[in-house]
Amino acid sequence: MERTERPVTVVTGGSRGIGAATCLRLAADGHDLVVGYARDSAAAETVLAGVREAGGRGVAVRADTSVEAEVERLFEVAEERLGPVTGLVNNAAVTGPLGRLADSDTANLRRVLDVNLLGVLLCARRAAQLMSARGSGVIVNVSSGAATIGSPGEYVHYAAAKAGVDALTLGLAKELGPDGVRVNAVAPGVVDTGMHAAMGDPERAGRMGAAVPLGRAGRAEEIAAAISWLMSTDASYTTGTVLRVAGGR
Template identity: 80%
Template sequence: MSRPVTVVTGGSRGIGAATCLRLAADGHDVAVGYVRDEAAARAVADGVREAGGSAVAVRVDTAVEADVERLFEVAQERLGPVTGLVNNAAVTGPLGRFTDAATETLRRVVDVNLMGVLLCSRRAAQLMTERGGGVIVNVSSGAATLGSPGEYVHYAATKAAVDALTVGLAKELGPDGVRVNAVAPGAIDTEMHAAMGDPDRAFRMADSIPLRRPGRAEEIAAAIAWLMSADASYTTGAVLRVAGGR
C-alpha cells in the first residue's frame, strides 16, 4: 500500500516540527509548511527522511490563498495524493490586555489562525472528497475555552472558531469518508512563548496545571498522530484536550 501523504503547516518548529517527525516514524510522507525559517524547515524534512519517509519543505503564508494552493500542488507533485492535513500554523502577537492590542495584530491573528485554517481545510477537503477519504487535524488551544484574559483574548477567539469549524466540518465531510478532529494543547514548552515576549511563561504556569508541569511538543504530536491513525477510525468531530488537566 502507498504511504499516507500529510501536509503540516507551521512545520518548522515546536509542535509542528514534532508532528512531522512523529508522523514520519508512523509511516507518513510529509510536506513541511513554513513561513520564514527555511533552514529549520529543511532540517525537519531531513529528519523525516532519516525516519524513512519522503519530505518536501514548502514556504507558505497560510493566510494567502495562492500560497495555500501552491503548498498542496507541490505536495502532490513531489509526494503523491494528499491524504492528511495538520492545521498547525498560528500566531499570537505580544501578550497583553485586549484593549492594548494593535489593529494589525488582531488582523494577522485572525488571518493566520482562522482564515489560514479555512483555506487549508477547504483545499484539503476538495482533494479528499474527490478521492473518498482523508484526515484533517486542527491544532486548537485550551485558550478556546479559558479565554486567556489579560494575555491574548483575540488568539483565544480564533481557536474557539477552529473548534466550531472542527465540529461542523466533521459532520459535513463524514459522509465523504473524511474525518476532522482537533487537539487542544495547554501550556507547552515551545518557542511560541518567547515570540510572545515571555520565554519562561510555560514553566511559570506550572502551579496552575494539575500535572504541575508544561507539556512537551512530542506529547501533542502523539495525540495528533493517534487522530491521524487507523486506531481513531471512528473518531470525528472531537476536540481532544491535551493540557495536563487544565
C-alpha cells in the same frame, strides 16, 4: 513520479514547536511529509532531514497560510512531489505580543485572525476539495485550551480565533463524514516551545506549567502523539472531536 502506499500528510507550521514534533512523529509512523513553513527555511530543512532519517519522503514548502494563492501552491507541490494528499495537520499559528485586548494593535488583531482562523479555513477547504473527491482523508486542526478559558490579560483575540477552529472542526466533520473524511482537533494547554519567547515572555511555560494539575508544561512530542493517534486508523471512528491535551487544566 514514484508512488507509494504511505500516507501523504501536509503539516503547516512544520518547522518549529508542535509542528516539527508532529512531522517527526508522523514520519516514524509511516507518513511522507510536506513541511509547511513561513520564514525559517533552515529550520524546515532540519525537520526534513529528520523525516528522511525516519524513513519518510518529504518536501519543505514556504507558504503563508493566510494567502489563498500560497495555500493552493502548498497543496500543488505536495501532490506533484509526493502524490495524493491524504492528511492535513492545520498547525500554523501566531499570537502576537501578550497583553489586554484594549491595548492591542489592530494590525496584530488582523494578523492573528488571518493566520489562526482564515488560514485554517483555507487549508481545510483545499484539503476537503481533494479528499472528498477521493472518498477518504484525515484533517487534524491544532486548536488551544485558550478557546475555552478565554485567556484574559494575555490574548483573548487568539482564544477567540481558536474557538472558531473548534466550531470549524465540529461543522466540517459533519459535512465531510459522508464523504469518508474525518476531521478532529487537539487543544493543547501550555506547552514548552519557542512561542512563549516570541510572545515576549520566555519564562511563561515554566510559570504557567506549575499551576497545571500535572505540575508542568507539556512537551511538543506529547501533543504530536495525540495528533498521530487522530491521524491513524486506530481513530477510524473518531470525528468531530476536540481532544484536550492540557495536563488537566
